[in-house]
Amino acid sequence: MADPTYTPPExxxxxxxxxxxxxxxxxxxxxxxxxxxxxxxxxPFQLYSLATPNxxxxxxxxxxxxxxxxxxxxxxxxxxxxxxxxxxxxxxVEINPNSKIPALLDASGEREFRVFESGAILVHLAEKFGEFxxxxxxxxxxxxxxxxxxxxxxxxxGGGFGHFYAYAPEKYEYPINRYAMEAKRIFDVADKRLAxxxxxxxxxxTIADIANFPWLAPFVAGTIYNEAKTxxxxxxxxxxxxxxxxxxxxxxxxxxRLVNKTWGDEDQRLIERHSxxxxxxxxxxxxx
Numbered sequence: 001m002a003d004p005t006y007t008p009p010e011x012x013x014x015x016x017x018x019x020x021x022x023x024x025x026x027x028x029x030x031x032x033x034x035x036x037x038x039x040x041x042x043x044p045f046q047l048y049s050l051a052t053p054n055x056x057x058x059x060x061x062x063x064x065x066x067x068x069x070x071x072x073x074x075x076x077x078x079x080x081x082x083x084x085x086x087x088x089x090x091x092x093v094e095i096n097p098n099s100k101i102p103a104l105l106d107a108s109g110e111r112e113f114r115v116f117e118s119g120a121i122l123v124h125l126a127e128k129f130g131e132f133x134x135x136x137x138x139x140x141x142x143x144x145x146x147x148x149x150x151x152x153x154x155x156x157x158g159g160g161f162g163h164f165y166a167y168a169p170e171k172y173e174y175p176i177n178r179y180a181m182e183a184k185r186i187f188d189v190a191d192k193r194l195a196x197x198x199x200x201x202x203x204x205x206t207i208a209d210i211a212n213f214p215w216l217a218p219f220v221a222g223t224i225y226n227e228a229k230t231x232x233x234x235x236x237x238x239x240x241x242x243x244x245x246x247x248x249x250x251x252x253x254x255x256x257r258l259v260n261k262t263w264g265d266e267d268q269r270l271i272e273r274h275s276x277x278x279x280x281x282x283x284x285x286x287x288x
Contacts, residue, residue, distance in 0.1 A: 041076025060256030
């Protein structure tokens with residue numbers, strides 16, 4: 001059945017009553033809505049995030065750096081509850097004018113500065129610590145190409161497929177089909193690449209894998225967007241599944257996926273992270 005016809009008005013206006021699940025926080029304007037400072041910890045890095053696919057990129061990166069022995073990568077992680085609009089407080093807007101998680105304050109040097117957007121955070125930390133990003137020009141270009149491939153595909157998987165399939169107040173055929181097709185194409189790109197190499201950028205684990213894992217792995221596990229695994233026939237992408245299962249066993253990944261997680265079993269979430277001791281008693285198994 002075709003979708004009902006919608007005739008766009010001559011001039012678009014915001015209809016807060018027709019915004020679906022996120023109508024209470026979504027607006028066509030930027031800037032702070034509430035004056036409130038962010039909490040601060042004692043470590044060189046202050047992370048403000050939530051364990052969404054984009055947020056998990058940053059926490060996995062930090063935990064992977066710590067796993068490699070980089071004690072200078074110690075961080076405090078504070079949860080930003082995007083469902084309650086915490087990302088629109090003045091403190092958060094100061095470090096990310098786009099009001100999206102994750103956002104980072106780097107206070108490790110003489111001058112404190114902000115880093116926002118998950119891809120930028122990955123590149124910044126990789127360069128700072130000399131890990132997960134090769135210096136050879138060709139290898140570096142390959143890694144960055146797959147990082148920014150993910151940055152470009154994320155909106156199609158999340159705001160496109162995820163929104164219309166799982167969150168939109170109406171289930172319309174055209175947008176669901178359009179974004180399901182694109183989501184499957186994205187998986188096919190990754191699957192064909194991973195048929196050629198162990199990791200996305202070659203034989204070494206890099207920020208290309210850290211960027212893509214939190215988005216692709218939940219589909220393999222069937223834990224995202226109303227179990228969209230069956231709808232999209234994710235089981236056919238066997239190379240993505242092999243890659244996701246291997247990465248899921250890494251200690252840094254197991255820890256990073258729990259940080260700033262506010263849902264699920266108590267032993268599989270860590271609302272704030274301030275030291276390695278915070279993981280004591282947590283279930284670090286990643287189940288597929």
